[in-house]
Amino acid sequence: MKCDVCENEATVxxxxxxxxxxxxxxxxxxxxxxxxxxxxxxxxxxEAFLSPSHRAESxxxxxxxxxxxxxxxxxxxxxxxxxxxxxAAFRDGLDGLLRNMHKGTRHVGKRPSHTSAVVPQILPRQRxxxxxxxxxxxxxxxxxxxxxxxxxxxxxxxxxxxxxRYEDAARLKSEIExxxxxxxx
Amino acid sequence: MMRxxxxxxxxADWMKGAGPHSDVVMTSRVRLARNLRGYPFPGFxxxxxxxxxxxxxxxxVEELPEMRDGYSEDYTDLSKIRKQxxxxxxxxxxxxxxxxxxxxxxxxxxxxxxxxxxxxxxxxIQGIRPGLNLTSAFEVVDRVDTELESLLPxxxxxxxxxxxxxxxxxxTGMRASVMLHLPALVLTEQINPVIKAIGKIGLAVRGLYGxxxxxxxxxxxxxxxxxxxxxxxxxxxxxxxxxEGVVRSEVTARAKLKEDHQTMLRDQIGxxxxxxxxxxxxxxxxxxxxxxxxxxxxxxxxxxxxxxxxIDMLLLEIQPAHLQLNAARELSPxxxxxxxxxxxxxxxxxxxxxxxxxxxxxNNGGTTSxxxxx
Numbered sequence: 198m199k200c201d202v203c204e205n206e207a208t209v210x211x212x213x214x215x216x217x218x219x220x221x222x223x224x225x226x227x228x229x230x231x232x233x234x235x236x237x238x239x240x241x242x243x244e245a246f247l248s249p250s251h252r253a254e255s256x257x258x259x260x261x262x263x264x265x266x267x268x269x270x271x272x273x274x275x276x277x278x279x280x281x282x283x284x285a286a287f288r289d290g291l292d293g294l295l296r297n298m299h300k301g302t303r304h305v306g307k308r309p310s311h312t313s314a315v316v317p318q319i320l321p322r323q324r325x326x327x328x329x330x331x332x333x334x335x336x337x338x339x340x341x342x343x344x345x346x347x348x349x350x351x352x353x354x355x356x357x358x359x360x361x362r363y364e365d366a367a368r369l370k371s372e373i374e375x376x377x378x379x380x381x382x
Numbered sequence: 383m384m385r386x387x388x389x390x391x392x393x394a395d396w397m398k399g400a401g402p403h404s405d406v407v408m409t410s411r412v413r414l415a416r417n418l419r420g421y422p423f424p425g426f427x428x429x430x431x432x433x434x435x436x437x438x439x440x441x442x443v444e445e446l447p448e449m450r451d452g453y454s455e456d457y458t459d460l461s462k463i464r465k466q467x468x469x470x471x472x473x474x475x476x477x478x479x480x481x482x483x484x485x486x487x488x489x490x491x492x493x494x495x496x497x498x499x500x501x502x503x504x505x506x507i508q509g510i511r512p513g514l515n516l517t518s519a520f521e522v523v524d525r526v527d528t529e530l531e532s533l534l535p536x537x538x539x540x541x542x543x544x545x546x547x548x549x550x551x552x553x554t555g556m557r558a559s560v561m562l563h564l565p566a567l568v569l570t571e572q573i574n575p576v577i578k579a580i581g582k583i584g585l586a587v588r589g590l591y592g593x594x595x596x597x598x599x600x601x602x603x604x605x606x607x608x609x610x611x612x613x614x615x616x617x618x619x620x621x622x623x624x625x626e627g628v629v630r631s632e633v634t635a636r637a638k639l640k641e642d643h644q645t646m647l648r649d650q651i652g653x654x655x656x657x658x659x660x661x662x663x664x665x666x667x668x669x670x671x672x673x674x675x676x677x678x679x680x681x682x683x684x685x686x687x688x689x690x691x692x693i694d695m696l697l698l699e700i701q702p703a704h705l706q707l708n709a710a711r712e713l714s715p716x717x718x719x720x721x722x723x724x725x726x727x728x729x730x731x732x733x734x735x736x737x738x739x740x741x742x743x744x745n746n747g748g749t750t751s752x753x754x755x756x
Binding site: 265267271275276277278279280281284291294295298299300301302303304305306307308309310358359363364366367370371 | 417419421422423425426502524527528531532536537538539540541542543544545546547548549550552553554556575576578579580582583584608609610611612613614623624626627630
């Protein structure tokens with residue numbers, strides 16, 4: 198099979214399913230490296246960075262990370278940060294990006310218990326953007342009107358999965374998710 | 383420290399296919415991405431910075447209680463073939479194997495934990511368990527991670543979680559993935575809707591090598607895409623629940639095949655066995671697909687005296703680097719195809735093979751004799 202970019206033999210085959218849309222890309226070794234496709238989600242991410250809205254936003258000025266010298270255009274190009282401090286340097290627009298990429302913009306889950314690791318790095322500097330941050334909970338979906346019966350939805354989901362009605366399951370799943378921040382967190 | 387040869391000679395428990403739902407779920411893997419403060423990420427660091435981090439971190443990793451007396455190797459000392467063998471065993475990632483100076487891997491004695499140093503992130507801590515057991519795989523990496531965090535200063539932010547090179551890993555830094563064998567869903571052409579539905583609930587589906595829908599060997603990997611905004615146990619519970627649904631569909635499809643399409647099923651399995659048992663040239667793709675059918679046959683008791691672990695080991699051993707390691711030299715693709723066939727012919731000698739006669743007849747004598755179709 199030929200590489201989608203050049204004429205070489207493709208050795209990297211990438212299949213991504215985003216919101217049920219499947220895309221397949223075949224690349225040769227060289228092109229896959231050039232595109233940064235070695236990590237599973239890297240490709241979609243690179244596209245996200247290259248989307249017109251992001252481009253317009255950051256073309257106006259070049260932001261550079263003080264700690265490592267990584268630039269906003271490098272970030273756009275490879276879709277990765279240069280160092281941990283980059284998250285502070287490139288915080289503008291980060292929330293929007295993360296919202297597209299994840300379930301939320303705020304970490305839930307394990308935290309290092311050892312104190313040396315928990316020095317806040319991003320938050321103090323992010324005070325500059327308090328406006329964006331002001332409603333801290335439920336960053337993804339605004340809390341819905343009085344929650345319908347969550348337990349009932351869960352039961353329906355179970356049933357849907359059991360009966361292999363995956364389309365229904367997906368719909369119920371997202372309904373439940375939309376309720377989650379209010380109901381269980 | 384353990385030597386490479388010892389590592390390879392002793393297959394891990396997860397390679398032998400014995401765990402919850404092992405007929406459908408090959409392995410469960412969980413990996414955590416972790417980084418240290420004060421160092422650029424490996425993709426943007428200079429070689430001397432990577433070496434500095436490696437020299438600082440590797441002794442700490444090697445001394446973790448879980449990792450002691452394990453296998454630890456600097457990539458500058460590791461041949462291309464050996465690295466590739468580790469990739470084929472899922473102990474290191476393809477991307478990591480492509481790197482060299484400043485990189486190392488540490489594997490525990492049981493080969494259920496591997497820690498890659500200077501992958502895309504400073505650390506990739508991976509746990510593997512046989513069958514559907516993400517919770518147990520997570521417990522292992524969680525413990526190792528907690529130990530490591532008390533010894534090295536992690537890059538962590540209260541709002542964003544563990545800071546990773548790629549924002550797609552931000553938050554928990556956790557990717558939980560399950561390798562599934564779904565021959566019946568493929569044969570009954572139900573696989574596409576299943577994949578589509580899984581994609582809709584935010585999980586990623588890939589083939590063994592990330593190829594298209596009809597994956598090689600009917601092997602599919604399912605993993606979470608989101609790492610920020612959900613706690614680890616929630617992510618794992620969600621995937622396990624989805625996987626349990628997929629497992630039920632596969633099992634139902636297998637039962638249906640056995641009941642409604644017995645002749646077709648026996649034909650496929652019989653052909654697979656015959657080729658694997660007697661061929662002299664086998665490409666990787668062909669071998670994977672045939673072994674998949676044989677595995678299905680074994681799981682449905684249609685192949686006499688065939689242990690699943692034999693097939694699962696073959697699935698590893700027929701891969702290019704394993705063949706070359708076995709031959710102790712580099713092999714051309716043609717040589718590999720021939721040695722691959724040698725290997726399957728030899729290994730399948732001990733198997734009786736699929737019965738040649740309808741179940742009603744009790745002919746146990748010449749199970750390998752050909753059927754007379756015409």
